[in-house]
Amino acid sequence: MAIKESFTLKGENLLRKVKELIEEGNIRRITVSDKEGKELITFPVTIGVVAAVIAPVLAAVGALAAFVGECTITVEREEETT
Structure with a gap:
């Protein structure tokens, strides 16, 4: 299950x-998302992501x-297991 958090x-x-x-x-x-709530960009962040893979996404951001x-x-986080 994922936990969502917004900033x-x-x-x-x-x-x-x-x-x-x-x-x-x-x-x-x-x-x-913009201030009206329209989604502008969504991207997955995988474990072990390397800079070469994430660089184009950061350029777009x-x-x-x-x-x-x-x-x-809006951030979707992994639920921490205890």
Whole structure:
């Protein structure tokens, strides 16, 4: 089962937040939506993802950040097992 969490932020902070989330390592999927809730980009984040694979996604997120004023990131996390 996955846990969803959302963050609302300004476009200029989008790329930094996505990078932080990827570095956490327990993320399954990231979705970026505009302030009206329209989905702009969704991408899976797999375990062991290498920089060469994620670089094009980060480039797209960076370009997107230049055009959106406010956006919401929805993160689907792996449920931690205890």
